Amino acid sequence: MKVRARGAVVSATALLLGLTGGGGSAYAQDLDPREIYEQAAPGTVQVLGKNYAGSGFIYNPDKGLIATAAHVVEGESSLKVVVEDRAPAPARVVGIDPCQDLAVLTFTSPQSDLKGLKFGPSKELQTADEVVSLGYPQALGDNPTAQKAAFTSGSVQNPNVVNAEPSVSMPRYPVSIQHSATVNPGNSGGPLLNSKGEVVGINTLSALQAQGQFYAITADHARPVLDVLAGGDIKNSPGWDLAAVDDPDLLADYELPEDQAIIEKAQKQLADAGVTGVLVQSAKTNSPAGKAKLTEGDVVTTIKDTPVTTVAEVCDILQSAEPGATLPMEGVYSYNADGKETKFGEAWTTDLVLSKKQNTG
Template sequence: MGGFLVLLAVRFTGLGQALVAQPPVQQEATPAKESPPVQLTDYEKATIDVVDKVGPSVVMITTTSLVEVKDFFFGLVGYQPVQGLGSGVIFRKDGHILTNYHVIAKAEEILVVLNDGREFPAKLVGADPDNDLAVLKIEGDNYPVAKFGRSADLRVGQMAIAIGNPIGEGLKNTVTVGVISAVNRSIATGEKTALRDLIQTDASINPGNSGGPLLNSKGEVIGINTAIIEEAQGIGFAIPIDKAREIADLIIKGELRRPGAIGISYVPFDENNKRFLEQRLRVKLPVDQGFLITRVYPGPAAKAGLKAGDVIVAINGEAIKEGANFAGLDLKVGDRVTMELYRGNRRFKVEITAEPLE
């Protein structure tokens, strides 16, 4: 009888539906809103494209040099290995690399680390210390190659991108961006030597970046990073790629002729500054225009008998005119120069053969 009453309650009161567990209702998940893609500027796109394009051809160069270890009492007691670091850029598929001479100078061993981590010993093909350039070669073929642009077309204010290794493996292929600040700059490298016709840029160039490429917005190499001014932040220099390419080709062909000099210092003069020089130096200049020799260094000019106070009036048969510059001759070792000079009122001619810059 009790069971019958329970059945009636389940049937007519809806208690049965309450006792039957209902499956949970699955609600559709609302899709999360996607963040809008970052909108890159044309400037940023150009930089990223350059890095993607040229990065694989930029290498890290590590060197090992031996330095003398001396003792106060016993003198030379041995040699200690010293590690060096720089950058370079592959410019031929067969593994030719362009870098700075100062990166590999005096190196006993040279190791090249590619962008993908592979390491290769490198040999020195040749170098031009006067222009701070060197060509290395690693074994193999089909390496990624950077495209050379034209430095003759550069304009102050255009984009400049430097890629290199400022510290080491941890900061390999670091990118800095700036502009071309100036062209045709010169910086002294010694009492009688200088790097000329350099590109000046405010793209940060650190010591480990030396030998790496300076690029334009198309990813073309326009220079080889070479130097910084330690006293002034944000000022770096690069060798124009037109000059670097010409020198690299000559090095590979074995036809490079080093820059030469005859070993003089001089002051150009004309009618505007002639009287000032005469008063200051207490000399009597025999002509209204020429080069007054102020110093003769040991070398070709001294061997030819030139003296301070001599006045050059013609070079290779051409009279010296306003704005002329003897350095503009771009002498090479072995070149012969004919000069006409005055010593007092006596005019004479000498032939001098250029020798390597010291």
């Protein structure tokens, strides 16, 4: 199925339930908007996968390391990164943790003359501080790379959103920034910048039913996680991409009307049958999910004898499991049933065997 550019959108009602109320500074003084754009745009990249498109930014140009949101690349079998007006360059995941919604990428082949962005202290942000979002919104037409990084500006609305669970299809976010610098579909994974041009957050999602509410993982939280992922850690990532069956915004993930019709019909059939769980949207062939024979359209209903209805509940199980653990799973077929050997709603069981080492994927 053809899926939209990744810029997660969530219900404002669900999001508000989660609300509570690094590196050194790279520049000595505030910059005007044009200076911020000219300084940061060369290091802001477009991330292209088979299923999704999103954004990211180079934070270590010497090693070619790119930070992005995990939901931009999770489950993708191949990736390319576009830097400014260069041709798309093959890239790979160095480390990923979907339960933190963070990932580190690098180029398959060394790239010259890369420009990097510097992290700033997000703990110094205050309500009403000016911020800037950069990213590559969903492109129109047949050439998704024929565009430049888009600039939007706004202000901090809440610098300290704690333990938000904004959507049944997203993980919990330990600390995030609520702001008004527009994050469009395709902008997920791009940088949120302060007035000095420093990265103070990594944009992740927007509130679908509330105008001008957007969210970024704080730089102070993200930076140590990225440091670990840059070492090659693959955490809480069996190689699948999941969404909750009961997600009211699930159709927004799909671009083509015919795919939306399939998903809408499947949601209704599952609801009529009283089935809840998480939908497998993709599974990499050689990953633990692929080896468990999971495919697009499978609905996971229990893991380790525990019912799962949200991605956060799946994360709770994965984060408590030991490397190499075997997790019994139950579920049902949905739109992937062929009507002959498998039927819609028919039950299945499998074992998900986690990697013994974090850095093996």
